[in-house]
Each structure stands twice: as C-alpha cells, then as structure tokens.
Amino acid sequence: MVNGARVSFNSATDEMTERDGGLIRFLLRERHGSPFEHGYFRFLVKAPIFVVREHHRHRAGHSYNEWSGRYSKLEAEFYVPEYVRTQVGKPGAYSFEPVDAATREATRREIEANAQRCFEAYERLLEQGIAKEVARAVLPLSTYTKYYWSCNPRSLMHFCSLRNSDQAQYEIQQYAVAAESFLEKLMPVTHAAFVENGRIAP
Ligand SMILES: Cc1cc2nc3c(=O)[nH]c(=O)nc-3n(C[C@H](O)[C@H](O)[C@H](O)COP(=O)(O)OP(=O)(O)OC[C@H]3O[C@@H](n4cnc5c(N)ncnc54)[C@H](O)[C@@H]3O)c2cc1C
Numbered sequence: 001m002v003n004g005a006r007v008s009f010n011s012a013t014d015e016m017t018e019r020d021g022g023l024i025r026f027l028l029r030e031r032h033g034s035p036f037e038h039g040y041f042r043f044l045v046k047a048p049i050f051v052v053r054e055h056h057r058h059r060a061g062h063s064y065n066e067w068s069g070r071y072s073k074l075e076a077e078f079y080v081p082e083y084v085r086t087q088v089g090k091p092g093a094y095s096f097e098p099v100d101a102a103t104r105e106a107t108r109r110e111i112e113a114n115a116q117r118c119f120e121a122y123e124r125l126l127e128q129g130i131a132k133e134v135a136r137a138v139l140p141l142s143t144y145t146k147y148y149w150s151c152n153p154r155s156l157m158h159f160c161s162l163r164n165s166d167q168a169q170y171e172i173q174q175y176a177v178a179a180e181s182f183l184e185k186l187m188p189v190t191h192a193a194f195v196e197n198g199r200i201a202p
Contacts, residue, residue, distance in 0.1 A: 001027070001190060004035035011031040020138045028193040033202035036154035036190065037061065040196065042180050042181060045151045045176060048079035054163070054172045061155025066147035070133040073126065078115040078142040080108050083170055097168070115140050156183055157201035164199075 002020040003012045004028055013020060027035055047055065056064055067074075084104040085096040099107070118140050125135035153161065157181060162168065163176035182189040194201070 001035045001038060001187075005032065005037040009141065015069070016189065021193075024189050025193040025196065028190070028197045028202045031200075031202045032117060033154050034127055035202055036157070037152045039153040041153070041179075041186075042157055043179065043182075044146065045175065046144055046146040048142045048144055048171070049139075051171050051175060052147070053141075054169065055149070056149075058155070058162075059082065059157050060158075061152050062159070063150040064147050067145050068127050069136040069139075070131075070171075072078070073132060074122070074139060074143060074145070076119040076122075076138060077144045078112075078140060079144065079171075080112050080115075080118075080142070084108065085170070101113055103143075109143065125145050153187060155188055156180075157190075157199075159200050160194075162199050175195075 002016070002023055005023060006012055007170070009108070027033075045052075045055075049111050084107045086099050087094040087096055089095050098104070118138050121138040123136050124137065126132065130149050158177050160180040160183065163172050165176075168176065180191075183194075
C-alpha cells in the first residue's frame, strides 16, 4: 500500500517503518483510496443463498465464482438459525430481540422440516428426469452454496464497514466479522487505521 502511494515521489521501501504507518493512517484519513487496491484476498465461502444475495451486491473491487446448480446437483445442506429473533420498530430502524426458548425451538423445527420437504421434492423431480436448473426452483433460500470471493483491501474495508455493522442482518455480519479478522491479521496497520477512522473505507 505504502509503495503504491510513494510511487508518486518515485520512491519505495522494502520494510514497514513507523513512518509508513503514519502514511497509511494519512491515506485512510484523507480518503486516498487507490493505494489500498494493491492487495489481494481470496476466500472460499460457504453460505446460505439469502446471505449470498446480500454479499453479491458488493460490486466494486469484488469478484465471485459460484458453484452451479445447473451443472451439478445441490447438496441437501441448509441453514437453520441458532439466533431466532423478533423484530420491533419501523422499517429501516428495526431492532431485534431473541424469542423465548419454546418459540425458538418451534421456529427451528419449522425451518428444518420445510427445507427437508423441499429437498425431497428436488430429489423426486430429478428422478423424473427434470433438469437440475429447473428442479432447483423448489429449494429454499436457506440452501448452502459455495463460491470463491476475491477482493482488495479497499473493497474489503468497504464491505466490512457496511456488513460488520449492527445495521446489517445478523447472518451476513458473521461473515463480515470473519473476513475482517483476516484483514486484521494480515494487514494490522491498515486495519487499525480503518478502525481509528470510524470504520469508513477510504
Ligand atoms: C443494512 C443494509 C440494508 C440494505 N438494504 C437493501 C434493500 O433493502 N434493498 C436493496 O436493493 N439493497 C439493499 N442493500 C444493499 C445496498 O444498497 C448496496 O447495494 C450494498 O450495500 C453494496 O454497497 P455499495 O454499492 O456501496 O458497494 P459496491 O457495489 O462494492 O460499490 C462500492 C462503491 O463504488 C461506487 N459505485 C459502485 N457502483 C456504482 C455505480 N453504478 N454508480 C456510481 N457509483 C458506484 C459507490 O461509491 C459505492 O459505494 C442494503 C445494504 C445494507 C448494508
């Protein structure tokens, strides 16, 4: 990142110094974002389809390649939430509260039984010779899929800013927390500057 910025002055460094840390903090604070595009993260993500729909809205600096339900049979693996909640308040300003234990269990059973029925219908359609791309229409949004996701530090920060946030749905938040932990581990100075900057991507 630092060399991407220093090329403006035709200079480069091989080791990270305290001065370089200062430069990173300056770039982030002043929103000089392009040096943060010289990095590369690639994740193999397994997620329910409803999470993927939210994730794939992130376009700039993100690449995705996903398992195809047209070419191969989808596995009967689906998400049953642990954190079952109710929503209170108005659209755009909801808050979420856990339900009582009995309601939680009944909800989980309902979600699980429904997904099982859907996968049974999927199998029946495949057995009748229906194309995979058609038969998958019976599957629920909770079905797991997997995909490669590549991004750069700048686009990763933007994703984390929006999705590792209380405003985002709980499930995608968990993915954003995990992705951010890699940013923190691999680019600690950049991550610290991002946090210091109010978690706004440059
Ligand atoms: C809490 C939350 C609730 C949401 N609710 C909804 C919803 O109800 N319905 C819905 O449809 N979506 C919803 N979204 C998705 C949201 O509108 C964005 O599509 C998503 O967060 C990706 O953000 P982005 O466009 O900034 O990211 P990216 O696509 O990665 O773009 C990054 C940045 O590049 C620039 N950019 C990218 N493309 C363009 C362009 N075409 N023109 C100009 N500038 C561009 C913008 O500055 C943008 O911020 C929600 C997102 C969140 C976090």
